Amino acid sequence: MPAPPELIQFIDDNAESFIKRLGEAVAIPSVSGDAKHRQDVFKMAHWLNAQLNSYGVETQLTDLGKHVMDGEELQLPPAILGKIGNDPNKKTVLIYGHFDANLSDGWSSEPFTLTLGRGSTDDKGPILGWLNVLQYHAENQKELPVNIKFCFEGMEESGSEGLDELVEKEAQPGGWFNGVDCVCISDNYWLNTRTPVLTYGLRGISYFKINITGPSWDLHSGVFGRTIHEPMTDLVILMSKLVDPQGHILIPGVDEMVPPAFADERSIYEKLDYAIEDIEAAAGASIALSSDKVEVLMGRMRSPSLSLHGIEGAFYGAGAKTVIPAKIAGKFSIRLVPPQTPENIAPLVNAYLEAEFAKLGTKNKMVVEEIHGGRPWLADLNHWNFEAAKAATRAVYQQEPDMTREGGSIPVTLTFAEALGANVVLLPMGRGDDGAHSTNEKLDRSNFIEGSKLLGTYLYELAAIQGKK
């Protein structure tokens, strides 16, 4: 059962009005990370809720309580739970999206007045793709091929506060998400600008802070230079022992925990439509770790990585201040892949740093803190949910999708997978150069329109495929 040609035709015929609607959505500056835009996130929730209702989706705005941001207590924007269809003979898919946008500086023009601006690809475009599909069915009195549950939130760019609890609650018997057979999240991107992607893995993360304290206050390097142990000296040595310039993690046991690539695993990466040039274009410099595409892609997708982010408490300004900072903290994070978890990584990090610190012979003090962590996620890419998404991709793009793992984290993915025990497919709409979270975010017209067809077709392929129900 491919998607009805009328659906495809409807999307083409209504492209202009769909783009206009995306413009309206993008024009609401629903930046969750900025208190002064908090009312806009509420506005966006109500806008989206009204759209869903107009297409027959039953919704519930869920109060997630309050939180404190930048010292101010704020009401959290509601999550929108939605459902349409309850035919026990149909599969039920849960669709997740977020209607908040990321704060980013340096736009070359006022971002919220552009049709394709902040939040366009991340994640309003995909949400509106679903609206486009719903509109076809509502306006033409067509029954949807599957039951759909929606979960749209307004705090994704600010840590998805309250969402884990909500998902876990609604996954309980009698909850909103009862009966969900599979999950679809459209909140990531193609590798490049050419080839559609299905994503089956995400790295986890462990974020650490090495605190070194010495003097009780900052000291003058003229007066104290070469009389005391300086915290910066100790910290920089420790930070230099975490990762080498080629990306190898030097903490014993971390790289070693990951099983070697299986026999033909390299071929998965060979097949991906992604070249060293693509990586280097995205970074804006010829600085790839290797000229071997497979090695670089495996570095991103199936290897852990360790990045040093900076130092808190040291002199960071311009100019030439001659301070000996008294109390500093080096920040680094490790991206995790299975079987790594924050729980099995932390003891390795702590033991290594304690041992290296002991070697320094310093009288300063070190405390290692784990600031936050999230487990990696890896889905069964042979599940019928993926097969449906592949079939939809072939139908709309006449292309086989690239099967990817992502280097970053989308924590809600793991929450859904674990709370619902359901397969999750990441079915992106946008391109690798859309610049989510950065200046001049955009979503190409063709990705929005073809992507809407893709989402609609996926629902029909889901209904058609052999699988649960």
Added chain:
Amino acid sequence: MPAPPELIQFIDDNAESFIKRLGEAVAIPSVSGDAKHRQDVFKMAHWLNAQLNSYGVETQLTDLGKHVMDGEELQLPPAILGKIGNDPNKKTVLIYGHFDANLSDGWSSEPFTLTLGRGSTDDKGPILGWLNVLQYHAENQKELPVNIKFCFEGMEESGSEGLDELVEKEAQPGGWFNGVDCVCISDNYWLNTRTPVLTYGLRGISYFKINITGPSWDLHSGVFGRTIHEPMTDLVILMSKLVDPQGHILIPGVDEMVPPAFADERSIYEKLDYAIEDIEAAAGASIALSSDKVEVLMGRMRSPSLSLHGIEGAFYGAGAKTVIPAKIAGKFSIRLVPPQTPENIAPLVNAYLEAEFAKLGTKNKMVVEEIHGGRPWLADLNHWNFEAAKAATRAVYQQEPDMTREGGSIPVTLTFAEALGANVVLLPMGRGDDGAHSTNEKLDRSNFIEGSKLLGTYLYELAAIQGKK
């Protein structure tokens, strides 16, 4: 010719009014490093100028032009040149001081309303000590035992802009400083709270910035971790190779350039009234590099030191940002002792960093910049200028002064020494715990009052001692 007992008596009798006057001076918030206080620096210049004039000092306010600070063009406060007495049979001493104060955060109370507050010891106390001595001579129609030239500036805490040029100009034949036989600067501190000090050496400085650039913009560590060479990894390795936790400089040739201590040089440091406990009290922690006092004092006074100050361009805030910074700069400075100079140190630093950078095998780029430098200074501590200061110390404090070299820099010292070819003595008024440049700066009453006697007595000892003129 010791100081007349009437002078000593006058200072004791007028202590309360002297302290009140210091309170007035401290109450003018003449912070040179803060544009919004610039008018206060001018106010302080005019206040001081009026005081000098009232005691018969002929003055000239010298316009030093404009400069740009924090993006704002500002008029520089004037330097005050002064002179009193021109008896060709008397020695002529040049006295330097600065009437601006340092900006510092975290005062436990409003600093400018305290009698003993910001700028009290650094450097308004000493300047007012000279006023106290002038007042005695003016009010009692007593002739000064020496001719005095003054040079008071209002930009010391902000790099003494324009001063070097002024000193060099006025040192020329026909200039204001013609005929100067020796120089006295009271702008440093005792080692401890007990024993007066004369200072005969200062370290120089070379300040460096290691710039590493990689990507064209900051990257997300999820997407790019383990695909590209990260600038922070390279920088932290380079910074870790500059100095060890025990303070040894690892740049070949730098420590080696300093001659070993001569036969009984250790005894100079043995004699100083300064213990490991003093260093650790000043640092607020038990972190001295050694339990051997001589070693620690030599580390500060006759050894170079290397301090790492921080990183510009990396993540420095609180929280857990997962950025890969694109363009960063590590800052460090080396305190220099003779025969080190910025000119002979820079090639060693550059060659070493280039060699270490080459070993990294990174595709990022490095540029090493020297931001500023200043030569070390070492005076002949057997000069009659020092003998006069020693005799004055014995007379006022009944103590032999500690003869010290300082770890920091007072660049104008070298400027005077070189431009005038004259011996410079540093004759401090305040104690080691006065906290110049830090919160809760103070000057003890006894240091202000006895210090005023010391400055006055020094003038009489200068006049009496065998030497030039």
